[in-house]
Amino acid sequence: MSEIATESPPTAPESPPSPVRRRGPMWWVRGALWLALLVLLLVLPLYLEAQWLRAGQYMMVGAVGAIGLTLLTGQAGQLSLAHAFFLLAGGTSYTVLSGSTEGGTLVGFGLDPLLSLVGAVVITALLGLAFAPVAGRLRGIYLGVASLALVFLGLYFGQAAETLTGGTSTGRSPTPFSLFGFEFSNEGDLEILNVPFRQAERLWYLFLALTAIAFLLARGAVRSRVGRSWRAVRDNEPAAAVMGVSVPRAKAGAFAVSSAYAGLAGVMTVLWFDILKPDESEFGTYGINVSIAFLAMVIIGGLGSVPGALVGALVVNGLPQVLALYSTDLGWFTGTGEGTFTPVLISSFVYGAAIILVVLFEPGGLAAIGRRIAGRLSFTQRGKE
Amino acid sequence: MRRLIALTCASALVLAACGTKGGGSDESGEGAGGVTTGVGVTDSEITLGVMTDQTGPFKNLSTGITHGNELWVEDVNAAGGVCDRQVKLEIVDHGYKADTAKTLYPQMEPKVLGFVQLVGSPIMAALGGDLEADEMTTTPASWSSELLGNPYVMIVGTTYDVEMIDGLSYLQEEGMISDGDTVGHIYIDGEYGANGLRGARYYAEQHDLKLREVKITSSDNDLTNIVTGLKGQGVKAILLTTTPTQTGSAAAANKALGLNVPILGNNPTFDPLLHDSPAAGALDQLYVVASSVPFSADIPKAQEVAQKYKDANFTAPPNAGVPYGYAVAEVWGTVLEKACENGDLTRAGVHQALEETTSAETGDLVAALDFSQPGAPATREVYVAQPDASVEGGMKYVKQLFEAEDAKNYKAPHEGQ
Numbered sequence: 001m002s003e004i005a006t007e008s009p010p011t012a013p014e015s016p017p018s019p020v021r022r023r024g025p026m027w028w029v030r031g032a033l034w035l036a037l038l039v040l041l042l043v044l045p046l047y048l049e050a051q052w053l054r055a056g057q058y059m060m061v062g063a064v065g066a067i068g069l070t071l072l073t074g075q076a077g078q079l080s081l082a083h084a085f086f087l088l089a090g091g092t093s094y095t096v097l098s099g100s101t102e103g104g105t106l107v108g109f110g111l112d113p114l115l116s117l118v119g120a121v122v123i124t125a126l127l128g129l130a131f132a133p134v135a136g137r138l139r140g141i142y143l144g145v146a147s148l149a150l151v152f153l154g155l156y157f158g159q160a161a162e163t164l165t166g167g168t169s170t171g172r173s174p175t176p177f178s179l180f181g182f183e184f185s186n187e188g189d190l191e192i193l194n195v196p197f198r199q200a201e202r203l204w205y206l207f208l209a210l211t212a213i214a215f216l217l218a219r220g221a222v223r224s225r226v227g228r229s230w231r232a233v234r235d236n237e238p239a240a241a242v243m244g245v246s247v248p249r250a251k252a253g254a255f256a257v258s259s260a261y262a263g264l265a266g267v268m269t270v271l272w273f274d275i276l277k278p279d280e281s282e283f284g285t286y287g288i289n290v291s292i293a294f295l296a297m298v299i300i301g302g303l304g305s306v307p308g309a310l311v312g313a314l315v316v317n318g319l320p321q322v323l324a325l326y327s328t329d330l331g332w333f334t335g336t337g338e339g340t341f342t343p344v345l346i347s348s349f350v351y352g353a354a355i356i357l358v359v360l361f362e363p364g365g366l367a368a369i370g371r372r373i374a375g376r377l378s379f380t381q382r383g384k385e
Numbered sequence: 386m387r388r389l390i391a392l393t394c395a396s397a398l399v400l401a402a403c404g405t406k407g408g409g410s411d412e413s414g415e416g417a418g419g420v421t422t423g424v425g426v427t428d429s430e431i432t433l434g435v436m437t438d439q440t441g442p443f444k445n446l447s448t449g450i451t452h453g454n455e456l457w458v459e460d461v462n463a464a465g466g467v468c469d470r471q472v473k474l475e476i477v478d479h480g481y482k483a484d485t486a487k488t489l490y491p492q493m494e495p496k497v498l499g500f501v502q503l504v505g506s507p508i509m510a511a512l513g514g515d516l517e518a519d520e521m522t523t524t525p526a527s528w529s530s531e532l533l534g535n536p537y538v539m540i541v542g543t544t545y546d547v548e549m550i551d552g553l554s555y556l557q558e559e560g561m562i563s564d565g566d567t568v569g570h571i572y573i574d575g576e577y578g579a580n581g582l583r584g585a586r587y588y589a590e591q592h593d594l595k596l597r598e599v600k601i602t603s604s605d606n607d608l609t610n611i612v613t614g615l616k617g618q619g620v621k622a623i624l625l626t627t628t629p630t631q632t633g634s635a636a637a638a639n640k641a642l643g644l645n646v647p648i649l650g651n652n653p654t655f656d657p658l659l660h661d662s663p664a665a666g667a668l669d670q671l672y673v674v675a676s677s678v679p680f681s682a683d684i685p686k687a688q689e690v691a692q693k694y695k696d697a698n699f700t701a702p703p704n705a706g707v708p709y710g711y712a713v714a715e716v717w718g719t720v721l722e723k724a725c726e727n728g729d730l731t732r733a734g735v736h737q738a739l740e741e742t743t744s745a746e747t748g749d750l751v752a753a754l755d756f757s758q759p760g761a762p763a764t765r766e767v768y769v770a771q772p773d774a775s776v777e778g779g780m781k782y783v784k785q786l787f788e789a790e791d792a793k794n795y796k797a798p799h800e801g802q
Contacts, residue, residue, distance in 0.1 A: 050491035058484055155602075159574050169579035170531050171510050186518060200491065273487060274514045277507060280575035281603045284507060285483060321488045328477055328492060344480030345440045 026377070041208055046193060050200040054272070055321035057200075060207040061268040062317030064214045066297040066309035068261020071218055073295070074304025075227060076254035077234030078135055081291040082147035085154040086124050086259045088278070088286035090266025091174075093120035095276045096164050098175040106172060107163045113177045121263045128259025132252035151288055158278025158286065171277030174270045177206060184271070207268060214261060218306045221257070230254050293317070296351070300358050302365025311366050315354055320347035420468060423731030425498030431466075431721065431730070432473045434497035436489065437526075438504045441481030442603075445656060446706045447504045449680075450526055451476065453710020454501055456693050457718070467718055468725035474501070483507040490515055499735055501717050502526055502710070506576040520732040522720075522739055524713050528652070528676075529580040530797040533760045539720075539739055541713045542676035542751050544762045545577060545626060545651050546584030547792050551767040552649045552674035553588040553624075554789030561647045562621045567595040569615035571635060572626040573603045581626030581651050584795070591791055606630050612638035623648045629656035632671065633664030640667035647672060655772065657704050657779030668772040673780065676767050677709040677751045680778025686748030691777060703778055712750035719745045752786050760799035765792040 045053055065083060072078050097116035099108030111119065131150065138146050158165050166172025176185035176199075184206050190197040221227050232240035233250045241247050269285065270276045283289045293316050301312030324343040362368055425432045435454060438447040454474060462471050475497055479486040486508040494515070499522040503509060509525045513535055516523050522537050530544035543551075556562045570585045572578030582598065589596040597618055599611050608627075612635055615623060623639065623646055625632055632654040639648060652675030659668060678684065680703045681691040690711045694703050724730050724738035745754040745763075752766035769784035 051488050054488045054491060058488065159600075167579070168575040169529075170576070173514070273483065273511045275510050277510045280506070280573065283604070317484075320482075320485060324477070324479075324485055324489055325492055328489065342439050342478035342480070344478050344482065344485060348480075 038212075042205075045197070045201040045204045046195050050198070051325055053200040053204050055318060055325060057203055057207045057268075057272055058321060059314050059318040060211045061265050061272055062294075062297060062313030063211050063310045064268060065262050065265035065294050066301065066313045067214050067218045067306055068258040068265070069294045070298040070301065070304055070306060070309040070312075071221065071230070071261070072254050072258035073298055074302075075222060075234065076230040076251065076258075077139075078251065078254060079140060079144040080135075080147045080255075080258065081144050081288070081295070082131070082150035083258075083262045083294045084286045084288065084290040085150035086128065086262030087266035087269055087290065088154045088158060089127055089259075090120045090124045090263030091270035091276050091286075092158075092161075092165055092266075093123040093263065094267040095166075095172055095174040095270055099172065100175075105163065106166060113175055114179060116175075117177070117264075117267050120267050121260050124263025124266070125256045125260035127263075128256040129252060131259075132248075132255045135255045136248050136251045148288070148291070151286075151291055152282070154286055155279060155282060159280075165276060165278045168278050168280050171275045173275055177203075177271055179206075203271065206271075210264065210268065214264065215306060215310070218261075222304075222306060226253070296355055298365075300354055300365055302367025305365065305367030307370070308365050308367030311370075315366075316351060319350060319354075320344065323347040323350070419728060420725060421729045421731055421734065423498075423734075424495060425732075426470065426730045429470055430473050431468070431470045432475055432497050433717065434493050434500040435474050435476040435502040436479055436486060436493065436500060436504065436508065437476065437502055438481045439478040441479075441505075443481060443504055443526075445658065445701070445704060446653065447502075447526065448701045449704045449706020450502055450504075450710035450713070451706075452694065452697070452699050452701070453690070453707040453712070454714045455710075456690065456697065456707070457711045457714035459697075460693075461714075461718055467721045468730060472718075479505070479508060481505050481508070483511040487511050494519055494521070497521075498730070498732065499523060499717075501714055510576075520736060522732065522735050524717070527576065529576045530583075530762055530799070531576060531580055533762070533797060534799040536759055537736060539716075539756060540763060541716050541754065542652075542709070543764050543767060544797065545580040546587070546797065547762050547765050547795060548651050548674045548676070548767055549581050549584030549624065549626075549649075550588045550792045550795055551765070551787070551789045552651075552672065552769065553585065553592075553594075554791055555672070555674070555769050555784060555787075556622055556647060556649060557592070562594070564592045565594070566621040567597060567619050568622050568624060569597040569599065569618065569620040570624040570626070571599045571601060571608060571611055571615075571631070572624075573628070573631075574600050575603070577651075577653070578626045581624070583798070585624055587795055588791055601627070601631070603628055603631075606634060608634040609638040609641075611635075612644065613642060616642055616644045620644075620646060622646050625650040625654045627654055629654060629659055630662075633659050633662050633667075636667040636671055637664040639670060645670060649674065651675075652677070652705070655705075655770075655780065657702060659772065660774040660779050665774065671772055672783070673770045673772075674767045675705065675770065676764055677705060677712055678749070678768060679705050679770050679780035679782060680707050681776060682708070682768075682770075682778075682780075682782055684749050686750050690750070705778065705780065708750045712747040715747045715750070716742075716745045716754060749786070758800070760801060761797055765789075765795075 069083055072080055094116050096107055097109050097111045097119045098113050100110050101108045134146055159168050176183055184202040186199045229245040229250045232245050233247050237247050279287050297312030297316045298309055300315050301308030327343040358365055437451050438444050458472050458474055466472055477489050490512055501524055503523050504526040506527050516537050517535055522539055524539050524541055525532055528540055528542055528544045530546050532538045572582050585596060608631055625635060632650055636648055648671045650673045655673045678687050687708050690708050694707050720738050720742055724734045727738060739756050742756045752764040754763040756763050766786045766788045768782045768786055770780045770782040772779060773781040
């Protein structure tokens, strides 16, 4: 991990390192692009059908989780395979905090959904902090394996704690999210510009807001003193300590923050699926496959890069969904029987190939490519001046 | 900057005004033949959905079921269709991934009247709310009585818990177990296993059996140590609610350890491919209970379906999914005919027709079904079958359709709610 990270510094300075902060034309272009993206994302529900919105929401779930992992693995240099466990912890916390006590078989506190969401994030952060002593002692692949244990713990916990999770047999429905009385479900009739706003459209905006908050906070952390301390610890612990960075604190902080992100992604997962259903085996919604998918997102996106994590989530979580939707639309691969190619099969090939290609040809990930393009653009720009 | 914002906002508004996706138009209307129609039904076609697993862990059974569905569609269309309309299937693969299924569902939903097949318990759980909201009558390829809490779920056949009760009665009737015996139950944690266990627990309570429960996950493929443990506890029979691979392992261990007790399995525990596995020689103690017949069972209808399967040149080896898939589609045909008679082929109409269906006939492919009691299994009758490599489909049945006394008195979790 660290070789990759040191070869290509994950965070290039975003603004020119001149002491006087002048807003050049590039700053405006960049701002306009971000704004255009935001506007585009805001109007999409008016045009896209529910299935595309759902696919988009799933990408956002991935994005929030991936941002958390890229902070931990890319910025702070700790390999973690426990992301799926924190997803389950976050989802369960939300469901329990906001849920009602149905028939005495389930535990529920009936809290306000917003409070429950915040509570779930706090609980997962604390769980991450509890794991910090382990994370502080181990590094590299050893930490990866140790954190993997949490996924198995989660599998057992999901099955055993039926009063919290509802059990693998039936699962448990989460309370739909609501904000100041506005329900993010099919409740009530809401029409904007002749478009009926139902669950898919409403959740889109909720997820968009959560993703934007997650993104901005992560960018802020990376650019600030916190981010610098993480990178210092990642690159050289003694040197960081000499400079006055508390190594155990930085490591524990990174783990807690990353867990909180995963917890938020877990809440989003539960809201997206409309159900909290613990896995029946190691492979499922909260299984090893999910931990590995998150790792794939941050590697494809470029370790340590926050926008890269977004793009990684787009590829890993989005590709299978979009491929399946497109090919069904176009009537491709609709054969049945043995040995037929289906979109699901093809997307797993594409996803595997994407990882291999990135690792072989661009270890810095898509973020490195983006940076190169941006660098070239600003170079020509400067040449003109 | 402000100008920029204003400009983008303005352009967004213009865009929004000229071509949003607009309101849905799934209002029902009068169709051909004086029948009210809605989503998924036109004057010439009825479209039914199939969400199946063609690439994941359950692709063998799912492919069989899909082919069974397809065979029926061919037959019914050759005979003039249902309600003067041709039946069409809309088939998608979700690879047993709940997330893929969750996104594919809204794409399928506006096209289909109902789901004639929906594979996978995680998928069923993720879509349960959607199905209820859209009034979508659905046949899951799962036989858990927990699913009957959703009124739009139509389970063709009996449920895992009832299968277990019937199967245990059979073992007792044949003198293989008696009251007070110790019996081991190996089950996969989850919807499938928990439901089978529910039945075993009920029977154990009625007959003072000492039930030794062993929970495993679907990926534990070596059950030798578990069977060894059960041997130490002196079990008289082993009950399985597992995958076929696990069945093979348990059967092999049963033989190798010299335990040699009868093994009773729910219907998904057997796959004809087991006859080609190393456990092939150890299957003689296995009894499988199911409410649908094995492929090429010795009844005219099953033979007919088997023949059609051969004629259709499908490449996949046949399994019990084929007659089941055919039977499910046939039950759907009965329900649709009923809805047609009622003059209402909308989703609500189909649901009503389902509740009015008290004896759906499938030529004994599945026991006669009664859907009039919400929450209760549509039948409590089962066949008992044993593996036999010499027949096509790998299974011959040893007991015809029957319903045990204990199964009759058993109350399913959502019954009478």
